[in-house]
Each structure stands twice: as C-alpha cells, then as structure tokens.
Amino acid sequence: MTGPVVVGLDGSPESVTAAWWAAREAVNRRLPLLLLHSWTTQPLDVPIAQEAHHKRLYGQEVLQRTSAALLHRYADLPLTTELVSAPAAQALLDRAENAELLVLGSRGHGSVASFLLGSISLHVLGLAPCPAVAVRADDPAVEAGWKQPAAAERDEIVVGVGRPEGRAADALLEFAFTTAAAHGCRVRAVTALPLSASLLAQPGEDEVEDMAGARLAETLAPWREKFPDVPVDQHIALGPATQVLLTASARACLTVVGRKRQSSHLTWKLGPVAHAALHHVPCPVAVVPSG
Incomplete structure (x- = not known):
C-alpha cells in the first residue's frame, strides 16, 4: 500500500x-x-x-x-x-x-x-x-x-500521447495502464498529427501516419508487456491535438492528459490540450505531471 x-x-x-x-x-x-x-x-x-x-x-x-x-x-x-x-x-x-x-x-x-x-x-x-x-x-x-460498474459504452482509458517517446510519455502511460488494470478497461493511446505533417493528402500522407504508428507502437511495447491483460488500441489521427483527443474520448471513462512539472509553487501552467479536456470532455480527466 x-x-x-x-x-x-x-x-x-x-x-x-x-x-x-x-x-x-x-x-x-x-x-x-x-x-x-x-x-x-x-x-x-x-x-x-x-x-x-x-x-x-x-x-x-x-x-x-x-x-x-x-x-x-x-x-x-x-x-x-x-x-x-x-x-x-x-x-x-x-x-x-x-x-x-x-x-x-x-x-x-x-x-x-x-x-x-x-x-x-x-x-x-x-x-x-x-x-x-x-x-x-x-x-x-x-x-x-456508485451502485454498479460503469456503463459498457464507457469502457476505455484514453491517454493523449503528444510525443510518443521519453519520460513524459512513460508517466502518462504508467498511470493509464495502472488505472485500466484496476478497472478491467482497455487503453486507447491517442497521437495527433498536425495537418502540415501529412502534406495535405500528398502521396506521403500514409507514410507519415505509418511512421507515427510505428513510433507509438514502440513506446507502448514495454507497457503491453508489463500489463499483458490490458487491451490496447492505437489511435492516430490528423488534426489539432485538442480536437483529436476530444473525439477519441467518446467512449472514455477517464481521459488522461499531461503537463510539465513546475520547479516553483509560485508559477503553474496547463497546456491547451489539458485545458480543452478539462472544459469539454464529459468524463473525469486526469492531469499527470511529467517531464
């Protein structure tokens, strides 16, 4: 404990x-x-x-x-x-x-x-x-x-992985997978690709998404291994990060977002994705310090 x-x-x-x-x-x-x-x-x-x-x-x-x-x-x-x-x-x-x-x-x-x-x-x-x-x-x-498990249509822990690598992603994923394991839910890991990255439907668009998917899969691999009983979905989408996360949270019983750790209690900052989730996602929202 x-x-x-x-x-x-x-x-x-x-x-x-x-x-x-x-x-x-x-x-x-x-x-x-x-x-x-x-x-x-x-x-x-x-x-x-x-x-x-x-x-x-x-x-x-x-x-x-x-x-x-x-x-x-x-x-x-x-x-x-x-x-x-x-x-x-x-x-x-x-x-x-x-x-x-x-x-x-x-x-x-x-x-x-x-x-x-x-x-x-x-x-x-x-x-x-x-x-x-x-x-x-x-x-x-x-x-x-309060009286029964959450409704079947709310069965996902959605986690926004802005940059699918490094310690920042690990903090978010550790919390998301631990929570999913405790509740018997699946994890939906979400990464948004800016429209500019896709070259607006140029021939390289599929390759960009494939590369992002491969990076996200590599980041998720150790957590899949640590939590083998937790189902995992990857969600790669083009568009602003805030809109992609809000759309992906349709089935969420919890949405997980990150923020940078602050060196002083005199200043604080929540990024635009965290702000959007807190104001518009209908389910509980977890803000995880990372980085």
Whole structure:
C-alpha cells in the first residue's frame, strides 16, 4: 500500500460526486482514502453564520455525513477525515506530496471549479506533484458507478500521447495502464498529427501516419508487456491535438492528459490540450505531471 487517494470535500454536489468517485478508485487500487475539508475555504452559498465556530461545525458535519455514506457502500475501505484551517489549495498541495492521487470536483461542462474557486482549482491541477483528477458533478457514469460498474459504452482509458517517446510519455502511460488494470478497461493511446505533417493528402500522407504508428507502437511495447491483460488500441489521427483527443474520448471513462512539472509553487501552467479536456470532455480527466 502506498499513499492515499485524497479528495477535497466541502459538501457541495460536485465535491460529493468527487468523493464517491475517489472512494471507488481507492477500493479498486486497494488504497486508503482521505477526505479533506478546509473550514476557512467553504462554498459562498453555505447558509451558515460566518463565525469560525460555525464554519468548523459545518466542516465536521460534512465530513461525518459523507464518510458514513461511503463506508455504508464500501465497508472495508480504510477512510480517514481531516478538518484543516489552512486554505484549501495549500492544504491539498501539501497532502498531494505523499498522495497516490488527488481528486477535485467540477461543476460540469463549461467550468473547472471544485470547492475551490475556478482559478484556484486550476492552480491546484497545475501544481499537484501527483496525478490529479477533475470529476464532473453531472457525469452519469460516475453516478452509475456508485451502485454498479460503469456503463459498457464507457469502457476505455484514453491517454493523449503528444510525443510518443521519453519520460513524459512513460508517466502518462504508467498511470493509464495502472488505472485500466484496476478497472478491467482497455487503453486507447491517442497521437495527433498536425495537418502540415501529412502534406495535405500528398502521396506521403500514409507514410507519415505509418511512421507515427510505428513510433507509438514502440513506446507502448514495454507497457503491453508489463500489463499483458490490458487491451490496447492505437489511435492516430490528423488534426489539432485538442480536437483529436476530444473525439477519441467518446467512449472514455477517464481521459488522461499531461503537463510539465513546475520547479516553483509560485508559477503553474496547463497546456491547451489539458485545458480543452478539462472544459469539454464529459468524463473525469486526469492531469499527470511529467517531464
């Protein structure tokens, strides 16, 4: 057993959905679950007095109510709760140092916002030292997963492999294959070729795609060997990387994208592909630090 699955919880619908997703993920990965609530960072619409005492009471009630519901469904899940006074973003990043996975809630299509305000949520996703997953409150597959496995039409872990070589690809593929093995899913590895690379339907177009496919196959080979029971599909397509990934995620129960590791907690950056996935892919999205 390694680090826990850490989820930010404030009692809002999106954070509760994230907690259910995180609990199932912890069970499948055989990891403990930590529910974290910052009583100084609560939803703006919480109908309670603003005194510190009432904020702490609200946080305790949220943690107790949610942990009881999760343990009713997953009786053997090692679960702990933590009520902290530190700002939510800092508390999550601190716990992420020793976590296997960090989980945030999202309010649905068009925004990435958990119990943190939107820009702070993106800040956490851009700085977390471990993989971080944004889970949409309106994802029907997540809700179905509380009581039964995900629907058959959502049976793929889609991973965007921008440059199919090197350590950056390895970090993404390790996470994707490990998750697929835990869930009994297939992996769809996606590489986009810019239109210029195909010479716009010139005679060399097929050769360009074949070369990209060969490079991707070479990158996938050690992971196929390490996870022989995980089915794998290669997806090579012409077009902008964002559009190719969104199209390929039609059957995804999880989409995995990467971002560069940051040398300082003062700056963070999510690339255009990660931004597009977080805003438009209907399933949970994992952002994996790499490189």
